[in-house]
Amino acid sequence: MATKNYVVAASSIERALRIEPDNPLLWIELGKVRLAEGNYVQAENVARKAVSMSVNAPRAQSSAWRLIAESYRARGKNIEAQEAQSRADSLNSG
């Protein structure tokens, strides 16, 4: 993403998602692009989508919560960010 070509990055992730729509890691990647381009609400929404499909994949779910935390932080919502972060951490340790 050094080139800042977010549209191309998102488009290739979307391409992968068409093939594997249930893969939470792809949704997380899409969320990271949204975060990088400053679309914090979509970053959070996409991460929540990843949370909902990674019930049985704690590490993926932890990354998704971390992404949610970052999107809150970017918007100055520090309390919510902390809460999301601690969910991420608890999943990681468990």
Added chain:
Amino acid sequence: MTLSRKTKRTILAGSLLVVGVLVIALLVWTVYLDRIITNQFEGRRWTLPAQVYAEPLELYAGESLGADLLEQELKRLGYRRVDQAEQPGSYSRRGSRIDLMNRRFQFSDALQEPQLLTVTTRGNSIDSMRNGRNEDVPIFRLDPLLIGSIFPIHGEDRVVVTPDQVSPLLPAALKVVEDRKFDSHNGVDFGAIARAAWVNLRAGQIEQGGSTLTQQLVKSYFLDNRRTLGRKLEEAMMAFLLEVHFEKRDLMNAYINEIYLGQDGNRAVHGFGLASQFYFGKPLAELQLHEVALLVAIVRGPSYYDPRRHADRARARRDLVLKLMAQYKVIDERAAAAAAKRPLGIVNAATQAGGYYPAFLDLIRRTLRRDYREEDLTEAGLKIFSTLSPLTQSLAEKALSQELERLDKTRKQKTDNKLEGVVVVTAPQNGEVIAMVGGRQANFDGFNRALDAHRSIGSLVKPVIYLAAIESGRYNAASIVEDAPVEVKLSNGQVWAPQNISEEFYGPVPLVRALAQSLNLATVHLGLDVGLQKVTNEFVALGLGREPPQLPSVLLGALDVSPLEVAQLYNAFANGGFSTPLRAVRAVVDAEGKPLKSFALEVTPVADSQAVYQVNRMLVQVMEHGSGQAARAQLPPEIVVAGKTGTSSDYRDSWFAGFSGNTLAVVWIGYDDNSPTGLTGSSGSLPVWARLMRSIGTTSWNAPLPEGLEDRSIEFKTGLAAEARCGGEDLVMVAVPSGTQLPAKPGCEPGVFSGLGERAREWWRGIVR
């Protein structure tokens, strides 16, 4: 008699004046025509309708795509089967192995150069892919199918080609057949005109035109079809002027792009670029001799020599073209003879690349009108990358037409009034509309029912009510609700007293049964208890563009909604409570390939994921135990699907909306004049849906059980917690919040048979994994 000198002088002066005026008039006229030509011809020569592409076929190892299906898709793209794939747009096949060379294509995000790709399949899936350097290729995108264009109201559609996209055979053939002096004349061929005049004089009617290619170009470009002497002079003068200003090569290219070559409804096919797609389903550059000859044959009379309607005439003239080409040494005799043996090779307009998807194109046009002016779409040469899957589209068309034919046969009471139908298919996770059939004649460009038929949706509203109920926190899938008479006093003083379809009462029933069997009275009790406001809010949250009126009758589906809007609503269920705006367009690029706009994937959580999951599990029971059961026999037993039937009052509308793991499909059947069909959702639309789902080889709905919910085994009839081992009957698995206290069937109390539910749970998990 002699005239006076004065008179003579007056006559002379008058004559000079007349001649002078005429010369000036001629000059003015010439300059005027010259201005027209240079202005219009040198500037943008053609308005370029936006071209719309289908979604590209992605090839990857592990994909369920066998060699037969891959070959079928290559044929749809107009790829030519050869012994060795060395040219773009060709492939070879040996058993389960297909070698192909793709066409160069500028996608919105990357340029794909032609390359050799070896696809090895095993059974019904791709085993591996390798390129020309024998390297592994994990994923590959084929050039997408051109599915149409957005042409202006007057209907002129074209695909413009540059000289390097044209086989040299085409200009050579055009010259031989239409204008042998093209390279040397000055716009008009007087010899040809004299010859044509002689022929026409002897025939007593106009049989032969002596027009040069330049004159034909002028006529098509600047003039109308009237054949008057004035027009002829104007045409000749303009042709002359064109020759003064432009090179022969430019004029030939203009001719190739301009000329009229066929009609498809209200769409006029102009230029050889589009004609090649329209008749052969492939780019002009890939045409072979016999195909080039046919297009040249059509020039003389696109309707008279229409190869689809008058194949014999078209063939005779094609062979004449080939003969002339040989006679004038454009090709040799052997090539001509070989080409004359080939069939016409016309693709079927309805199913192949020349096919036409009016309902879907209509959706695209409406989507883009929000962002673009009409002229930009019809003139600026935009390229539109759409979400249409041609394969799914053709399967959806087939499923609908076959079931409608079957229904026609079994119900003989009506003759004139034809049942109509709609199918909308989406990919729930990203909201892409992958197929859309707007009527039983899918290629008919008329009333787009998928978007414009707002019809009563009957019981399709029920899942929304059940979702609102569970979201309220006061209900779960096993909660008991009373299926008993209900009377509501309306504001106008009337009393509303709905009935079940069976006109019976079922007493206390669990939510799962009320939904699965589509019980009206239980649903009305539930909806009234939750509150109309909550229910109508839920519709808006899930993506309906307007709030339904707060009337109790809305609880039974007295709500007019289009099939596309139903797809938007159900997409939120299929997508686990996330709403994503349905999209038909992925990206738009300009004529140079520069990205203008992309319609990015957006998701928004709109409903509690636990509540949505509970409703979805109940929708699975609709298929297992309820009104959707008939579809089970059509689908593989291990495939889990969810859905809901809908029937409007007096059987005017038959609906089914349902989804699997990767596909949502909404089907509507009814009459355009809204008269009763006698069909329920189960007897009309459900079989279409089941046939479609089977033919696309769909995957299971397998969303994971959300945190905070657990599986419980209950009796379908009573809702009592029970297991088979303690005498439970007709058991179903539902998802309820963990630790929910459920009344147990006597003998099945908790603790007595602890752990016995495990087997049923294992069964469910086995199915969804």
